[in-house]
Amino acid sequence: MTENNDNKLIELRNVHKSFGKTVVLTDISLYVKKNEFVTLLGPSGCGKTTTLRIIGGFERPTRGDISFDGKSVLNLPPYQRHVNTVFQKYALFPNMNVFENVAFGLKIRGRQSAEINEKVKAMLKLVKLDGYDKRTVLSLSGGQQQRVAIARALVNEPEALLLDEPLGALDLKLRKEMQIELKNMQVKLGITFVYVTHDQEEALAMSDTVAVMNNGEIQQIGAPEDIYNEPKNAFVAGFIGESNIMGGVMREDYVVSFGGDTFKCVDKGFEKNEDVDVVIRPEDVDLIDAKEARIKGVIKNVTFKGVHYEMRVQAENDYVWTVQNTVMSPVGAAVGIRVEPDLIHVMRRAAG
Amino acid sequence: MKRSAAYPYLAWLAVFTIIPLILVLYYAFTSVSDGAVKFSPDNFVRAFEPMYLIVMWRSFVLALAATAICFLIGYPAAYILARKVGEKKSTLLFLLLVPMWMNFLLRTYSWLTILERNGIINNALFALGLPKMDLLYTREAVVLGMVYNFLSFMILPIYTALSKIDASLIEAAQDLGAGKMNVFFRVIFPLSLPGVVSGVTMVFLPAITTFVIPNLLGGGKDALIGSLIEQQFLRVGDWRFGSAVSVVIMGLIVIAMSLFYAVDSDEGEGGLF
Ligand SMILES: Nc1ncnc2c1ncn2[C@@H]1O[C@H](COP(=O)(O)OP(=O)(O)O)[C@@H](O)[C@H]1O
Ligand SMILES: [Mg+2]
Helix, strand or coil: CCCCHHHEEEEEEEEEEEECCEEEEEEEEEEEECCCEEEEECCCCCCHHHHHHHHHCCCCCCEEEEEECCEECCCCCHHHCCEEEECCCCCCCCCCEHHHHHHHHHHHCCCCHHHHHHHHHHHHHHCCCCCCCCCEHHHCCHHHHHHHHHHHHHCCCCCEEEEECCCCCCCHHHHHHHHHHHHHHHHHHCCEEEEEECCHHHHHHHCCEEEEEECCEEEEEECHHHHHHCCCCHHHHHHCCCCEEEEEEEEECCEEEECCEEEECCCCCCCCCEEEEEEECHHHCEEECHHHCCEEEEEEEEEECCCCEEEEEEECCCCEEEEEECCCCCCCCEEEEECCHHHCEEEECCCC | CCHHHHHHHHHHHHHHHHHHHHHHHHHHCEEEECCEEEECCHHHHHHCCHHHHHHHHHHHHHHHHHHHHHHHHHHHHHHHHHHCCHHHHHHHHHHHHHHHHCCHHHHHHHHHHHHCCCCHHHHHHHHCCCCCCCCCCCHHHHHHHHHHHHHHHHHHHHHHHHHCCCHHHHHHHHHCCCCHHHHHHHHHHHHHHHHHHHHHHHHHHHHHHCCHHHHHHCCCCCCCHHHHHHHHHHHHCCHHHHHHHHHHHHHHHHHHHHHHHHHHHHHHHHHCC
16 A cells, blocks of 8 residues: 555554553554554553554543544544444443344434335345344354444444454354454455454454554554564564574674574674574574584474474573474484574564 | 252241231131121222222322332432442442431431421521421321332442443443433433332332331321221221232232333333334
8 A cells, every 4th residue: 555644544643541550552653544454463451452442432542642534533532433343342232132233323323214224234144144133132142243243333334443352252263264254344345444453363364554562562563474574573573473582692783693603694783792682483494414503402392283393492502492394303303403594583672 | 059958948938928928818808797707808899999999099109209209319329329439439328328227217207307397497497587387297298208218229229230231332332423312311221221120119119018107207197008007907906908908909019010010121122212
């Protein structure tokens, strides 16, 4: 997508949020473009829900601004914002049946009953719940309740749909199916999604843009590929996929020491002898003959993962490497570890 | 739960509910003529004489009025209570419950000193140069006594129902475009109905059968059902007629309550739309 300011549907600028003395969000800046699928990804408690609630209008930033289409909505209550939310625990109205739940927003806005009927029916069909109109919501399975919640939000044709861990309560198989369905729906309807999850696989699979959060701060924003291939710091590297993360020292440009030796790398621009984090993806590690290697170790443990084997290698300096390879080395074998210079990622230590 | 664990309760039920009920029915449906006890509808025929129908009607109307007033005061009170948090909430709940720890008679007597001719209100009126009023021994005083004594039976179940409503439901309604009014009438109020049903039941039943309140605050001028039954048992000694009136009023309560529950469950199915 092109960099175009008019394109920013939702924008948070330097948003801070505290509850009393507890600081929950620090300087969150983020924008969501029209038709984009943006995911807030981070461990539990990092502030994802709070960020989403600020967009929905349920919390007010302590500092900073939030705008829709370039206009500040700081003072707009939830019911005047053209976004709808799919809540973490669905929040369906237990006193209403499926039809009434989905029709709620349209009724509030005073639509004609013929129009309501048509739209609700169409929406129930879209989420594959046609025929469930009269069912009480409590008689539905978790997956079905989830669909009702999505239909109830989408029927209002919001400019953006906010989803807070919408698949969190579903079992793995259903979750995978719903990931695909939700993504298809988003593309087909051309609706902007702001999606919250702590599941990095889900985030990578569905999103156009991922914002990785930790401790109330955005660590990195980017396309899934960029976040995965070029993590900006050790936290992102560790949270997205598996990684070998070691402390090291940047000797000079293109030279880094870690694991008891010094290696060539492709990073530059650090202070001389700056302490850094060195990140190496398990699939980027080659196992070679121990005699030819500068890092030697012993295979401690092998797990078959379907496409590849995952091996733990106890290096001489005590670090346990995670290595993924389609060829298995048996437990107890002495091996050497080699990593190509461009696959060694050197990162600044996070302050503090 | 094991079946045997229910036996003590069944025994309790038998001794204190079923047996008395059977005795009441026995007295109600029998009369004594020529020294012999025999089955007879006489007591009921008498219970439906206009004089007693008026008493029943009056009891019904006063109890209904007290229930309605309790609802109008109690719902907002419960609502405010449910939205408060922390210490304020405990304090309010405490203040609400304290009068309930006082003896029922004492609580009702206290109104005598407030309402009587030389009571607090009339003295205040007098001090302001206004004429004194007959406040005591009126129907209003009886309703006041009922409201005062039974209000917390309305507030507590509604408060409980309101507290149980998940805050995310309210947020979901706001999210879907509902302002304060819509949130209340489409979500909060329908979800609090079970509490309203309990509250109405718990106020209406004691109100329609009370005899202490009309005796003390009504001065026994306008007899109510409770006083009528009490009189038959304790003063006149006509247990058979007293039992028949009890059975009639029990029947009326069952009918009134089942109508009320029927209306309620209609609303529970989305009747508010
Ligand atoms: N209303 C609140 N009052 C106080 N603390 C809160 C409140 N809401 C959230 N928090 C705190 O803010 C932090 C972030 O919460 P949340 O946004 O729910 O995180 P996430 O959705 O990423 O798990 C947590 O430590 C949580 O305890
Ligand atoms: Mg959350």
